Amino acid sequence: MELTVVMPCLNEAETVEVCVRKALACMEEHGIEGEVLIADNGSTDGSQQLARDAGARVVHVDEKGYGNALMGGIRAARGKYVIMGDADDSYDFTALLPFVEQLRDGADLVMGNRFKGGISPGAMPPLHRYLGNPVLSFVGRLFFPSAIGDFHCGLRGFRRDSILRLQLQTGGMEFASEMVVRSTLSGLDVREVPTTLSPDGRSRPPHLRSWRDGWRHLRFLLLYSPKWLFFYPGLVMMAIGLVAGTALTFGPVEIGELAFDIDTLVGASAAVVIGFQAVLFAVFTKVYAAEEGFLPESPRIRKLIDIVSLEKGLVVGGVLALAGLVGLVMSLVHWQVRSFGELDPRESLRIVVPSATALIMSFQTIFAALFVSILGIRRTRETPVDVAAKAAEEAAEAVSREQAEKAGKAVEKTVEQAADKPAEAAPREDTTTR
Numbered sequence: 001m002e003l004t005v006v007m008p009c010l011n012e013a014e015t016v017e018v019c020v021r022k023a024l025a026c027m028e029e030h031g032i033e034g035e036v037l038i039a040d041n042g043s044t045d046g047s048q049q050l051a052r053d054a055g056a057r058v059v060h061v062d063e064k065g066y067g068n069a070l071m072g073g074i075r076a077a078r079g080k081y082v083i084m085g086d087a088d089d090s091y092d093f094t095a096l097l098p099f100v101e102q103l104r105d106g107a108d109l110v111m112g113n114r115f116k117g118g119i120s121p122g123a124m125p126p127l128h129r130y131l132g133n134p135v136l137s138f139v140g141r142l143f144f145p146s147a148i149g150d151f152h153c154g155l156r157g158f159r160r161d162s163i164l165r166l167q168l169q170t171g172g173m174e175f176a177s178e179m180v181v182r183s184t185l186s187g188l189d190v191r192e193v194p195t196t197l198s199p200d201g202r203s204r205p206p207h208l209r210s211w212r213d214g215w216r217h218l219r220f221l222l223l224y225s226p227k228w229l230f231f232y233p234g235l236v237m238m239a240i241g242l243v244a245g246t247a248l249t250f251g252p253v254e255i256g257e258l259a260f261d262i263d264t265l266v267g268a269s270a271a272v273v274i275g276f277q278a279v280l281f282a283v284f285t286k287v288y289a290a291e292e293g294f295l296p297e298s299p300r301i302r303k304l305i306d307i308v309s310l311e312k313g314l315v316v317g318g319v320l321a322l323a324g325l326v327g328l329v330m331s332l333v334h335w336q337v338r339s340f341g342e343l344d345p346r347e348s349l350r351i352v353v354p355s356a357t358a359l360i361m362s363f364q365t366i367f368a369a370l371f372v373s374i375l376g377i378r379r380t381r382e383t384p385v386d387v388a389a390k391a392a393e394e395a396a397e398a399v400s401r402e403q404a405e406k407a408g409k410a411v412e413k414t415v416e417q418a419a420d421k422p423a424e425a426a427p428r429e430d431t432t433t434r
Helices: 016-029 047-054 066-076 097-104 126-143 160-166 175-185 210-223 226-249 262-292 299-307 310-337 345-375 384-420
Strands: 003-009 034-040 057-060 081-084 109-113 156-159 190-194 253-255 258-260
Touching: 003 016, 003 047, 003 066, 016 034, 016 047, 034 047, 034 066, 047 057, 057 066, 066 081, 066 160, 066 175, 081 097, 081 160, 097 109, 097 156, 097 190, 109 175, 126 175, 126 210, 156 160, 156 175, 160 175, 175 190, 175 210, 210 226, 226 262, 226 345, 262 345, 310 345
Parallel strands: 003 034, 003 081, 034 057, 109 190
Antiparallel strands: 081 156, 109 156, 253 258
16 A cells, blocks of 8 residues: 555544545545545544544544654554644645655655645634744754754655654654654655645634643754754853953953953853853763664764763863862962961952862763763664564574474374274184194
């Protein structure tokens, strides 16, 4: 079978039947061998039977959520390709051919773009049309090397095997973003075709909750991009802190009528420490995500781990610790010069604050080197080939055991039959005298 059209469904009795009929009619018109599959997520309004009457196959997905329903439908699909779309009659299921053509041409994921195809009046709330979708799609393009203009279009097609290999995890509305992000990061062929959006045919409000689901999409994009969540902000904070701290170590800095002194030096020190910690978290996240398979392994991160070994990290941390200790000794000498009396904070803190900062960063560096080394310990993982070989070996052993058991039973049966069979009388010698 070439195509399965998967529609997640939760109480869509008003529209599911017309969506199924449109999809089936489109496949029949263009000679596409396919099916419509309804991934029902617990409907109580009779949507299941209406879908069956219209010609669809229905599977029940117990785990709640948009993403869970779709993954249940994708796993149950029989087609080589899958096109997913909402069962609310907002997407045009009579225009599936452009998606199929792109998939036949070798695409792994084909996204619809509602902004290029056309959005009918009243089909999308202004908040979504002019703020939510454009901003989140821009963030997605900024964080990841993607050219997709509409990250959240619900009508999209893909190769079933390609998407299953990604092992998508999210169960809610952010599933739409995860599919695009994981496909892009995995190097799949992702394309885009124009599609239209019409007002849905339901009399009830949609399941989507603007602010809640918008935040879930944004949170997902941030969590899957450690460099934007940790690395870049950390670098900026470190740079600002280092520049300001270096300048203030030698004395107050005046810019116009503003005078920056010890208070600003303490703040600059905090910025350096926080920024450095954020950069380390970016490295931790990338290494952990790559090792666990959430993100593809980054050659640059792997090269960094190979270069920054545990020993080198310990050396760098030791140098920073030494610098911090030297500074603290200098502060004690400064105090001795003052006969261990009262000190002017504007003088003493210019030595103590940078020294304390160096000590803090030294321990952060040492602990980070130890932690990255632990994360870099590779577990022995079974590849698909290993799994297949192991399964074949177990099957062969099972067959051997079964054959041995059958042979043993046959021998036992033969012995039993021989024991039960009466012995044939031996021929007696004729002793009669004639």
